[in-house]
Amino acid sequence: MDSTRAPVAFGRWAVPLLFGQLQQPQAAGRLRTLAALCDLLHDPERLQQTVTGGFLEQLPALLTDEDASVRTRTCELLHLVTAHSVGRQALLTSSVLPPLSRLLDDSSASCRTSVLRVLTRLALLPAGGAAVLGLVPKLMLKLQQQDDEDHVDEEVLLLSAVGRCSRLDARPALASDGVSVLGRKLSRRSPDVRREAAAAMMALSVPVDGKRQVCEGAGLPVLVGLLQDDDVEVQTNAAGVIMNTVIITTGKLQCLELDVVPVLLDLLSRQPEEDVRTKALLVYSLRALTALAEAPDGRRLLLQQLPLLARRAEARDPDVRRAAQTAVRVVTWTP
Amino acid sequence: MASASHSHRDPDGLYTFSSRPRPVESSSRYKEPPSELRQHNYGNIMYDRRVVRGNTYAQHIPLTTAQPNLAEIQRQQVNKRRATAQKRAWKQLRLRTPEALQGRKHIDVQTELYLEELSDDIVATHNECQTDAFLDKPATPLFIPAKSGKDVATQIEEGELFDFDREVQPVLEVLVGKTVEQALLEVMEEEELSCLRAQQRAFEELRNNELAEVQRLQEQERRHSEEKERRVAQQKEVLKKERETAEKIAARVYAQQYMADLLPAVFTSLRRHGYFYDPVEKDVEMNFLPWLMDEVNNSLEKRYTAREMLDTIIHDVMEKKLEEFEELETQSARD
Numbered sequence A: 001m002d003s004t005r006a007p008v009a010f011g012r013w014a015v016p017l018l019f020g021q022l023q024q025p026q027a028a029g030r031l032r033t034l035a036a037l038c039d040l041l042h043d044p045e046r047l048q049q050t051v052t053g054g055f056l057e058q059l060p061a062l063l064t065d066e067d068a069s070v071r072t073r074t075c076e077l078l079h080l081v082t083a084h085s086v087g088r089q090a091l092l093t094s095s096v097l098p099p100l101s102r103l104l105d106d107s108s109a110s111c112r113t114s115v116l117r118v119l120t121r122l123a124l125l126p127a128g129g130a131a132v133l134g135l136v137p138k139l140m141l142k143l144q145q146q147d148d149e150d151h152v153d154e155e156v157l158l159l160s161a162v163g164r165c166s167r168l169d170a171r172p173a174l175a176s177d178g179v180s181v182l183g184r185k186l187s188r189r190s191p192d193v194r195r196e197a198a199a200a201m202m203a204l205s206v207p208v209d210g211k212r213q214v215c216e217g218a219g220l221p222v223l224v225g226l227l228q229d230d231d232v233e234v235q236t237n238a239a240g241v242i243m244n245t246v247i248i249t250t251g252k253l254q255c256l257e258l259d260v261v262p263v264l265l266d267l268l269s270r271q272p273e274e275d276v277r278t279k280a281l282l283v284y285s286l287r288a289l290t291a292l293a294e295a296p297d298g299r300r301l302l303l304q305q306l307p308l309l310a311r312r313a314e315a316r317d318p319d320v321r322r323a324a325q326t327a328v329r330v331v332t333w334t335p
Numbered sequence B: 001m002a003s004a005s006h007s008h009r010d011p012d013g014l015y016t017f018s019s020r021p022r023p024v025e026s027s028s029r030y031k032e033p034p035s036e037l038r039q040h041n042y043g044n045i046m047y048d049r050r051v052v053r054g055n056t057y058a059q060h061i062p063l064t065t066a067q068p069n070l071a072e073i074q075r076q077q078v079n080k081r082r083a084t085a086q087k088r089a090w091k092q093l094r095l096r097t098p099e100a101l102q103g104r105k106h107i108d109v110q111t112e113l114y115l116e117e118l119s120d121d122i123v124a125t126h127n128e129c130q131t132d133a134f135l136d137k138p139a140t141p142l143f144i145p146a147k148s149g150k151d152v153a154t155q156i157e158e159g160e161l162f163d164f165d166r167e168v169q170p171v172l173e174v175l176v177g178k179t180v181e182q183a184l185l186e187v188m189e190e191e192e193l194s195c196l197r198a199q200q201r202a203f204e205e206l207r208n209n210e211l212a213e214v215q216r217l218q219e220q221e222r223r224h225s226e227e228k229e230r231r232v233a234q235q236k237e238v239l240k241k242e243r244e245t246a247e248k249i250a251a252r253v254y255a256q257q258y259m260a261d262l263l264p265a266v267f268t269s270l271r272r273h274g275y276f277y278d279p280v281e282k283d284v285e286m287n288f289l290p291w292l293m294d295e296v297n298n299s300l301e302k303r304y305t306a307r308e309m310l311d312t313i314i315h316d317v318m319e320k321k322l323e324e325f326e327e328l329e330t331q332s333a334r335d
Helices: A011-021 A027-040 A044-053 A055-063 A068-081 A085-093 A097-105 A109-122 A126-133 A136-145 A152-168 A171-175 A178-185 A191-204 A208-216 A220-226 A232-245 A249-257 A260-270 A276-292 A296-304 A306-312 A318-331 B036-040 B070-093 B164-273 B279-334
Strands: B005-009 B015-019
Touching (some): A011 A027, A011 A055, A027 A068, A044 A085, A055 A097, A068 A097, A068 A109, A085 A126, A097 A109, A109 A126, A109 A152, A126 A152, A136 A178, A152 A178, A152 A191, A171 A191, A178 A208, A191 A220, A208 A232, A208 A249, A220 A249, A232 A249, A232 A260, A249 A276, A249 A296, A260 A296, A260 A306, A276 A296, A276 A318, A296 A306, A306 A318
Antiparallel strands (some): B005 B015
């Protein structure tokens, strides 16, 4: 029927038979079997059968196969497995991760992208994130090496993997000089790269170390420039980084020097309230302004803009309302 | 137990009653607290006085009136007595055959036309009957009705049995169905994933917000506490300085007091020791008097020397005289 897929048995014999067929010597046959398996594993029942049947143990052998497309397909299969929690847990307990991490240096780009997809999804689970944290230095190294504009997907995936791991624990990324690497990525052409880099930076700027590094590394001017970017996501993430950085005093002073308050106020006044995507931008800007209002200069500037903040304080969305009320409270605080 | 039995009037006017089966409670003469305690001592139905035993066809069931008061009871008793009296009276009034005279006996006799023997035995006779064995019979011939109507014949040509459009339908249905099913699965998965992602994003945003808020508040607390500590330290220093100054002042005052006394004492002692001198007097003392004394010494010395010389002269003279006298004596002695 379909020449790119192996024939599938009926009912509960489908998965075991296909896995048995994976041992065949021809690469084409293996490829077809893998394609059929990929189709089947969208179904959660089959996935459960795969996981409980212990068929995942055959996959490490396939990951070291000679044919690149076989490897890519295996990684796609793993990507499907990580879609469900059972699969993720099984993946963590099985011995698939070391060969997978070795595949990061593979020659074929599609294989690398697939591996990165698997890692990104795995990093969503806290236990998985802990497993991927060990790979973070390697990922940072790859990020540094990648300065050409060709492999955008790979870069995006690398950045998102690093970002997600850093949300769990930002220290490994910070230790491998994450802030400067990400700072360079912030000025790329592709909006996806910028968005992911800004998101990763937001995760990195949560601990105090990160904040200090962002201030020292002169990342703030770039971020302020990003606030006026076209893509809403990039703006949101840049506002998030600024929100995290202005908590420490040096960040506040630097931002006030860079005259970031009018930009944020402009963003606030321009956003329509009902849009879900811009809600994050609104809240982040409000929080950044709140932190800036703790400095005397910032408070002076913001006291003049109090009506704008008060208008936002009557917003319908409870998060926006809370953030705006906090901002108003901080601005009108006197010692 | 009111919940056990239900009786109500149907809307049609029918009366229905239903009751859950429950064991009969034993009644006791003395009133007990109802329901709970009473449930535990069920009586044996065989020995319950309230249960009617024996033939119920002609039993006189007393009417159960609500509250038979005394008059009713009396009336009933009176009625009963009257009834029994009436019955007795009727019995007596019934006509009977008179008794037989002496020497005779009454005997029952049948007076019908035909005498019959009265006995309890029933006349019974035995009778048997048996059917004949079946004779062999030939098989009945098939019923073939007479021919009626027209004869018609058909012939199926090559390729007429198979109608592609009809036959292909189930195959097509399966194919399309499977494809659509797979597609639906994938679409559902993607939808689920996007829902999850949206939820995750909302959560992430909320988390970032709250994290930023928490950090800002932390920072604020830290700054406030630092400020407080600084102020406290400053205050302590001020206090210390004040104390020192007070001590210094006290010491100074004390020293001044001491010194105030000291000065006249010093002056007196100095004066006593002769440090304040009148220069003329001093000069006189220093220069004149020693010179005077020297001169006096000199003159006295001169006198002494003179006296000493005189003494020596006298001594010499005396010695000479002594010598001379001695010589004279010796001379005289010799002489």
